[in-house]
Amino acid sequence: MSQTHVTAGFLPLLDAVLLVLAREKGFAAAEGIDLHLIRETSWANIRDRAALGHFDVAHMLAPMPLAASLGLTPLAMPMIAPMTLGLGGNGVTVSAQLWEAMTEAGAPGDLDAGPAGAALRNVVAGSHRRLRFGVVHQTSSHNYELRYWLAASGIAPDRDIEIVVLPPPFLPDALGSGGIDGYCVGEPWNSVGVTERGARIVTVKAAIWRASPDKVLGMRADWAEAHPETLAALIRALYHAAVWCSDPGNHAEAAEILSAPHYLGQATDIVMLGLTGNIETGSGVQAVRDFFVPHARAANFPWKSHALWFYSQMVRWGEVAHNSVNAATAAACFRPDIYRDVLAPLGVAAPLADSKVEGLLSSPTSIPAAAGELTLAADGFFDGRQFDPQALDAYIQTQRSVARNGH
């Protein structure tokens, strides 16, 4: 069988794992895809090279296809995400100094987002200087999630603290040298901060917004349209890679593959932390449920409600004007229809709905799926607020007042 060449760009992060496994474990080859992976140094390069066609597809921050389609970033053009590359996978890490202050301010030391945020608010209120936090890109899940956590904890980003952008591998060093006080980033860069810089992980994405996406398989909309069969083969390959990756028995091998110099270039032990969810916080190992979910509970399904939540945050922080055209553009970037069309014939339980109310499920719940039944995990935000994509205007309105007044 002749193989179709597909080039994919990625950044050295844990959730590049599905692309790496698709290549290294032969899932791509089995689908007739000769998958070439190119490691990049910045999200800006990923965006530009995807836009120019150097990359057919890329490991992208979940909000990136929205930013490109809405014209927020250079080389803007319609981009889509027909698949999510897993749920969770990131965390918030602070310097040893800030952690000491947070402990004195009542941080209990578990990874719960609420108490950690309350402690941080007390520290921020008493600090003689503005604390500085790092994220990896402006239109990133990290930026929106960190801001959401801060705002819901009563800290106004931009006013009470400063948020700067740094590439993932630079964050631990910047923390160590005192350039920043904390950061929100994907693994393994939280664990690297803990082991190499004495930092402390204070909360995780799985606690701030349960069952939420961090990276997607992103691509130009016109590439997807012109290559439906190649795209379908790639989605199948990534799906099989995700199934394989979700088996705990395969974690050691996956970590070994991913730790190679041309992928993450980090010790296998460090990679294992995020992969297994046994997180070394800096004061002991904590088993975090659903820290990173590569496959289970429809983790790869691109919910339109996820896209719209990112959109609501772009509006909240003044990056885009809210109107029905922009909202429709944002929602159209996530393509559950492609996912369903490709995977349902394999008997994969793909949700029948394109959207859900984020925060409605407080316990594992069964939902109707294209092939049988599917159980979703509890989802939602740490502050208990729900996001109903049907009530987008009202949500945006509520958040406007929160953004202005703190909480």
Add this chain to the structure above:
Amino acid sequence: MTQPELSILIIDENRIRASIIEDGLREAGHKQVTVIHDVNEVGRTIAASPPDVIVIDLENPQRDTLEHFFSLSRAVQRPIAMFVDRSDRAMIEKAVEAGVSAYVVDGLKKERVKPIMDMAISRFNAFARLSRELEEARSELEDRKIIEKAKGILMKTRGLSEEEAYKLLRTTAMNQNRRMVDIAQSLVTAADLLGP
């Protein structure tokens, strides 16, 4: 008709390449050229004199930082867009292939920026070619050293002349369909392992 002098900022961690670009711009008559090697200095530099054109190497991992800075900056009043004109795809592609990117103050005329980009692209390409040639020369020298060493081992252990040792290496390489330097490297490694 005199146009105001363009202010150009070069950001490149590679000092040699940065100075090659800077020279090119000065030769082309640009006087307001600033070079920085660290994106963290960009805030101060831009606040001091807002540039019209920023040239940055694509290998620079801090492009995200730079773009975020633009979105915040009060110093840069006009938005900075990438390249002059999004429709000029050919130039954008050439630039990215050469490993260079640019940000240009909105509203700046394409014909004013194009020569700057063309120059940066050709100098980036020339620099890459030079680096590649240097690398090739270096590895060729390394190869020769390994072959010399392997010849020496054969001459000593098998009592061959220099020419016989060379021939043996070459025939073995041909028979095994491998490069001569690989055969030589195996021999050197084996000799190291077996020790004197």
